[in-house]
Amino acid sequence: MNLKLPANYLSRFSSTELAASTDAGFGVRYFPLPFGTDWRVSVVRNEKYVEYNLSTRLNDTTYAAGIYNNGYTAEAGVPTAQVTHDPYRGLQYGALLRGGGASSRVTAGYALTALDNRVRVLNNVGVAVQGDVTAPYTQSEAGGSVSQALTPQASVRLGASARLFTFPVQGQAQGSVDLNPGLDLNPAPGVNVSVSHLERQAVGSVPVGDLNYGDYRETSASAAYRLSAPVGSPQFGVAMLRSSLTRSWTGETTALRGDVLLRAGDLPSLLGPSIGYQWGKTPESGRWLLSLTFAPR
Structure with missing residues (x-):
C-alpha cells in the first residue's frame, strides 16, 4: 500500500520544534501527521512528566487537547x-x-x-x-x-x-x-x-x-x-x-x-x-x- 502525502505536507514542518535540552525537554512538538487535515502531535519528556497533545486548525477553528508544557522541572503538565x-x-x-x-x-x-x-x-x-x-x-x-x-x-x-x-x-x-x-x-x-x-x-x-x-x-x-x-x-x-x-x-x-x-x-x-x-x-x-x-x- 502506497502512502500518498498531502501536497503541502513538507511545508508543515516549518513550525515543528525538536526539543533536546533540560529547559525545553526531550522530544518533538507540533509534528505534522500525513493527513489531508493538518493535525499536529507533540510528545516531549520533561523531568517529572510527559507532555502529549494533538491539535489542528480547520475552517478558522483551532482544536487542541492533551497535556501541555508547564516548565521542565514542574511536577505535572x-x-x-x-x-x-x-x-x-x-x-x-x-x-x-x-x-x-x-x-x-x-x-x-x-x-x-x-x-x-x-x-x-x-x-x-x-x-x-x-x-x-x-x-x-x-x-x-x-x-x-x-x-x-x-x-x-x-x-x-x-x-x-x-x-x-x-x-x-x-x-x-x-x-x-x-x-x-x-x-x-x-x-x-x-x-x-x-x-x-x-x-x-x-x-x-x-x-x-x-x-x-x-x-x-x-x-x-x-x-x-x-x-x-x-x-x-x-x-x-x-x-x-x-x-x-x-x-x-x-x-x-x-x-x-x-x-x-x-x-x-x-x-x-x-x-x-x-x-x-x-x-x-x-x-x-x-x-x-x-x-x-x-x-x-
Missing part, C-alpha cells in the same frame, strides 16, 4: 482542551479549559474590518476563571498595518494595535498599545535583510495573569542569502543560508539561529536544519534551539 473559532472577520467564540492552576475561559464576540481589510476591530465578552477568581470581562481591540517602498531595494512597514480589557466585578482595567516598525532591504541579488522592533506600553492591571498584556520590548534582525545555483548538485545541495538574531529586552534573553536550507530532488520546498542558542539572564538559563526549517523553493 497542564491538562488542556480548547475549541476557538477566530476568523479574521465575523463571529468569534471559544472555550479554553485547563487544569493545574492555569486559567480557563469562554468567550464570544465579533470582528469587523475596514480600509480593504487592513484594519481589524475585535470586540469580545468572556468569563475567565483561575483559582478562586472568577472574572467576567470585555475585550476591545483594533489593529492594522501599512507598508511603503522607499526604493526598489528598500521598504518600510508599521504595524499598530490598541486594546482594552475591563473587569467590572473586580473593578480593574488595562489598556495597551503596540507599535511594530520594520525595514526590509534587498541590497544584492539573492540577499534579503529584515529588521523589526516591537514596543508595547500598558497601563492598569488585570486579575487573571493570562490576560495581562504588560509592557514589552523586543528587537529582531534576519539575513538570508539564496544562492543562484545549489552548492553540490542541481538535485541535492545547499540553496539558501539564513540567520536571525532576537533580543527580548523585557525578558533579558538573546537568541541566535543559523539555518542551512537544501534543495532535494523534486521536493516543493527547501528544507534543512536550524541550530541556535538562547542566552538567558544567567549562564544556567541558556539553551539550545533545534528544529527543522523550510522556505519556498
